Amino acid sequence: MTAATAETGRGDAPRPVLSVRDLTVAVATPGGAQPVVEDLSFDLIAGETLCLAGESGSGKSMTALAIMGLLPQPTARIAQGSIRLADGTELAGLSDRALRKIRANRISMIFQEPMTSLNPVLTIGTQLTEVLLEHGACSRAEAPGRALDLLRDVRITDAARRLKQYPHELSGGMRQRVMIAIALACDPEILIADEPTTALDVTVQAEILDLIRTLQREHGTTVLMITHDMGVVAEMADRVIVLRHGRQEETAPVHQLFAAPRTAYARELLAAVPRLGHAPARPVPERLPDVVDVEGLTVRYPIRGGIANRVQAQVHAVENVDFRIAPGETLALVGESGCGKSTIGKALLGLAPWTGSIRIAGQQMQGLSPKGLKPVRRNIQMIFQDPGASLDARMTVGRQVGEPLVVHGQARGSELQDRIEWLFRRVGLTPEQIDRYPHEFSGGQRQRICIARALALRPRVIVADECVSALDVSIQAQVLDLLRELQQEEGLAYLFISHDMAVIDQVADRVAVMNLGQIVETGSREQVLRTPMHPYTRRLLSAVPIPDPNHVRPAVLARDGEVGSPVRPLGQHPVRLEMDEVAPGHWVARSDAAARSAA
Amino acid sequence: MSGSAAVSATPVRPGAGRVLRQLMVRPRSAFALVVIVTMVAAAVLAPWIVPYDPNDQMFDGLSLEGAPLPPSAQFWLGTDLLGRDLFSRLILGTQTSLIIGLLANGIAVMLGAGVGITAGFLGGWVGGILMRFTDLMMAFPALLLAIVLAAIFKPSLLIVAVVIAMVNWVQMARVIYTETRSLAEREFISVQRAMGASTFRILRLHVLPHLLYSIIVFGTLGISTTVLLEATLSYLGVGVQPPTPSWGNIIYENQTYFANAPWLVFFPGLAIVLLALSFNLLGDVLRDALDPKLKGRH
Numbered sequence: 001m002t003a004a005t006a007e008t009g010r011g012d013a014p015r016p017v018l019s020v021r022d023l024t025v026a027v028a029t030p031g032g033a034q035p036v037v038e039d040l041s042f043d044l045i046a047g048e049t050l051c052l053a054g055e056s057g058s059g060k061s062m063t064a065l066a067i068m069g070l071l072p073q074p075t076a077r078i079a080q081g082s083i084r085l086a087d088g089t090e091l092a093g094l095s096d097r098a099l100r101k102i103r104a105n106r107i108s109m110i111f112q113e114p115m116t117s118l119n120p121v122l123t124i125g126t127q128l129t130e131v132l133l134e135h136g137a138c139s140r141a142e143a144p145g146r147a148l149d150l151l152r153d154v155r156i157t158d159a160a161r162r163l164k165q166y167p168h169e170l171s172g173g174m175r176q177r178v179m180i181a182i183a184l185a186c187d188p189e190i191l192i193a194d195e196p197t198t199a200l201d202v203t204v205q206a207e208i209l210d211l212i213r214t215l216q217r218e219h220g221t222t223v224l225m226i227t228h229d230m231g232v233v234a235e236m237a238d239r240v241i242v243l244r245h246g247r248q249e250e251t252a253p254v255h256q257l258f259a260a261p262r263t264a265y266a267r268e269l270l271a272a273v274p275r276l277g278h279a280p281a282r283p284v285p286e287r288l289p290d291v292v293d294v295e296g297l298t299v300r301y302p303i304r305g306g307i308a309n310r311v312q313a314q315v316h317a318v319e320n321v322d323f324r325i326a327p328g329e330t331l332a333l334v335g336e337s338g339c340g341k342s343t344i345g346k347a348l349l350g351l352a353p354w355t356g357s358i359r360i361a362g363q364q365m366q367g368l369s370p371k372g373l374k375p376v377r378r379n380i381q382m383i384f385q386d387p388g389a390s391l392d393a394r395m396t397v398g399r400q401v402g403e404p405l406v407v408h409g410q411a412r413g414s415e416l417q418d419r420i421e422w423l424f425r426r427v428g429l430t431p432e433q434i435d436r437y438p439h440e441f442s443g444g445q446r447q448r449i450c451i452a453r454a455l456a457l458r459p460r461v462i463v464a465d466e467c468v469s470a471l472d473v474s475i476q477a478q479v480l481d482l483l484r485e486l487q488q489e490e491g492l493a494y495l496f497i498s499h500d501m502a503v504i505d506q507v508a509d510r511v512a513v514m515n516l517g518q519i520v521e522t523g524s525r526e527q528v529l530r531t532p533m534h535p536y537t538r539r540l541l542s543a544v545p546i547p548d549p550n551h552v553r554p555a556v557l558a559r560d561g562e563v564g565s566p567v568r569p570l571g572q573h574p575v576r577l578e579m580d581e582v583a584p585g586h587w588v589a590r591s592d593a594a595a596r597s598a599a
Numbered sequence: 600m601s602g603s604a605a606v607s608a609t610p611v612r613p614g615a616g617r618v619l620r621q622l623m624v625r626p627r628s629a630f631a632l633v634v635i636v637t638m639v640a641a642a643v644l645a646p647w648i649v650p651y652d653p654n655d656q657m658f659d660g661l662s663l664e665g666a667p668l669p670p671s672a673q674f675w676l677g678t679d680l681l682g683r684d685l686f687s688r689l690i691l692g693t694q695t696s697l698i699i700g701l702l703a704n705g706i707a708v709m710l711g712a713g714v715g716i717t718a719g720f721l722g723g724w725v726g727g728i729l730m731r732f733t734d735l736m737m738a739f740p741a742l743l744l745a746i747v748l749a750a751i752f753k754p755s756l757l758i759v760a761v762v763i764a765m766v767n768w769v770q771m772a773r774v775i776y777t778e779t780r781s782l783a784e785r786e787f788i789s790v791q792r793a794m795g796a797s798t799f800r801i802l803r804l805h806v807l808p809h810l811l812y813s814i815i816v817f818g819t820l821g822i823s824t825t826v827l828l829e830a831t832l833s834y835l836g837v838g839v840q841p842p843t844p845s846w847g848n849i850i851y852e853n854q855t856y857f858a859n860a861p862w863l864v865f866f867p868g869l870a871i872v873l874l875a876l877s878f879n880l881l882g883d884v885l886r887d888a889l890d891p892k893l894k895g896r897h
């Protein structure tokens with residue numbers, strides 16, 4: 001046994017399966033080597049789940065990669081410290097050859113993006129057997145049978161058929177299950193999960209977390225989980241290490257951390273986490289004439305194929321959606337990926353082909369030429385999810401903020417300069433930053449720049465598409481505060497598109513829940529989030545991880561019928577959902593079964 | 600703002616002066632600039648700086664046996680089969696090679712980038728037709744095409760340049776097409792569309808600056824391939840016609856004597872390699888210097 005065991009000094013002497021001591025990982029930068037992880041020490045106790053939690057840049061992923069010996073070469077390296085397995089094997093500085101024997105056999109890892117971690121040109125079966133054979137876990141004859149067992153282990157439906165399928169034929173959740181099956185193929189002692197559910201929908205996330213917990217119980221695997229989501233931490237962890245700028249801020253059992261965080265940073269971090277059902281009440285906006293009026297909005301994309309390249313099917317991205325937003329009001333569109341919520345935002349901005357009726361500030365957008373559309377555009381602007389991607393890296397941020405004014409011929413010369421400076425101050429930036437380029441700003445600052453650009457034309461409506469999803473929680477709160485402040489002062493109407501129920505709870509006056517291109521439930525925030533009526537809404541809400549380790553989340557509600565697809569053959573249209581008003585302003589679609597029997 | 604502390608204190612705008620200074624401080628590009636400036640100077644000043652008349656078949660330019668002379672104090676780079684001073688011919692050849700290199704490549708870059716951007720950004724049937732035509736040109740053996748074109752038109756400096764451009768624009772168009780396609784899907788372009796900016800404005804301010812990287816790299820790489828293609832054409836006898844010297848046709852004229860007088864092939868070959876290398880190095884550094892993200896790195 002290593003010296004690490006003695007250090008824990010507890011009576012029952014828990015057995016560490018992995019001991020990290022004084023780990024420092026340095027990354028080469030033009031200014032010399034910079035540590036991204038500094039003096040990190042921890043023990044991973046057999047059978048526990050340890051969470052490394054922290055915001056972006058905290059070094060949590062680098063720690064995982066250092067343990068796996070997968071640090072990006074040649075920029076990053078372990079500068080000092082040791083990583084030891086229970087039998088004393090030192091992993092730091094081990095040869096690649098020796099590390100390959102450790103990986104999969106003793107430590108394996110699952111990543112955030114299950115699509116990119118699977119090889120797209122090999123079947124699931126091939127990829128599973130490859131791992132088994134590579135590590136000599138079984139003979140060639142046994143391999144297919146073992147592979148099937150592994151898939152059954154991770155509760156994939158129809159496991160035998162999946163073996164012959166390719167990654168693109170599976171959904172994101174199924175791919176992550178396959179990744180877990182591959183990771184557990186050689187029955188490793190340690191499973192490192194690096195943000196395993198961040199790219200997944202909330203209901204799928206709940207299923208995968210359940211699966212990891214179950215497998216851990218069955219196999220006795222020790223889990224090192226890396227996440228930024230305090231909800232996931234609360235649900236999964238036994239112990240938590242909070243990291244910040246590569247340093248260990250606080251290490252505590254999960255109940256202790258959530259109940260009484262000792263360090264200021266952990267307190268801040270936990271305070272910033274949006275909690276479903278704990279949002280402050282919002283002022284009731286006075287009822288003014290609606291500034292957005294959408295009726296019968298439909299967006300369909302053709303799928304072409306065959307020799308003649310004819311339209312063979314259609315993606316019914318948005319079907320017959322109606323909604324209104326008053327000035328000073330926020331309507332939140334919520335739903336899982338592919339439900340059409342972002343497409344609605346794009347249609348409003350004229351970025352997707354649509355039919356139906358959209359009125360912005362009383363002006364009908366239907367049938368307008370690009371030229372006729374221009375004055376309407378002035379009233380509606382959009383903020384995108386990734387501020388890095390929605391800014392041009394090769395233009396100074398000041399010029400970009402001023403661009404809408406130039407395009408619409410609203411200002412030039414020194415007046416333009418003044419307006420840009422005013423906008424910068426408005427969103428909490430300084431005019432000195434005008435001449436810089438986007439890469440010189442942090443994520444939160446970039447989103448402020450995007451907000452400044454969206455405000456330049458003094459629009460009446462802003463479409464915010466997942467505008468805080470890419471930001472750390474503390475920054476998220478600041479940006480949401482800024483949006484709220486702007487709304488109160490300027491009477492802006494927001495269409496707030498998000499998948500995150502807790503964030504929606506913070507910002508929305510009214511909520512519309514979407515599934516397969518149609519709204520299934522809409523009403524005030526209290527109505528939809530506190531007394532959900534539609535089975536889909538209930539299912540969504542039941543899957544949200546709650547940042548409270550004492551909260552025992554009930555199992556995710558079962559899906560109501562088949563997972564539908566928005567792709568339909570030509571001529572076949574989805575059943576239009578009938579809405580019933582269950583309370584004043586609270587509309588709920590009749591459930592699928594009822595709708596089918598009616599049709 | 601906490602993040603602003605990490606931001607460099609002095610914002611720098613990319614200006615011509617700053618870029619030039621950057622080019623001069625880096626050894627790679629400083630070397631390239633010196634070579635290119637020297638060659639341009641040699642080309643411009645050729646009539647005044649050549650030690651001998653490049654076309655004069657000198658009596659003392661051959662040995663008693665009638666063989667060309669190796670490099671010596673009198674003829675710095677030796678003489679060719681007809682007793683002409685190789686150094687003088689190389690200097691005059693610089694003129695031809697540079698004109699062809701810049702002219703042919705300039706046309707190719709503009710044509711290729713134009714086709715690539717149009718097809719990539721507009722897509723649809725316009726893009727389809729343009730790219731199928733590009734594929735057709737690509738499938739055609741470049742050298743055969745050049746020879747056919749050169750045979751139809753009477754070879755002159757301009758015609759040779761145009762012929763080379765007709766062959767060379769295709770790769771450029773392909774590369775730029777692919778990049779524009781992916782750029783057109785990016786979010787900051789969607790932002791511009793949503794804003795109501797005109798297609799021309801989007802292309803000029805938000806697409807072209809991002810393509811500069813590829814255009815410069817491929818453009819400078821193109822200069823070397825162009826010079827080499829001109830050498831090939833001259834070598835095959837359909838390039839620049841004698842007695843006008845170009846680096847290519849100097850090699851062509853003297854290749855048979857390579858074993859006995861290696862300097863006749865070595866020096867023009869060296870000139871071609873130097874020019875190509877210099878433009879590639881320059882393109883490399885220019886690309887970094889123009890990227891705001893890589894400011895101040897080497």
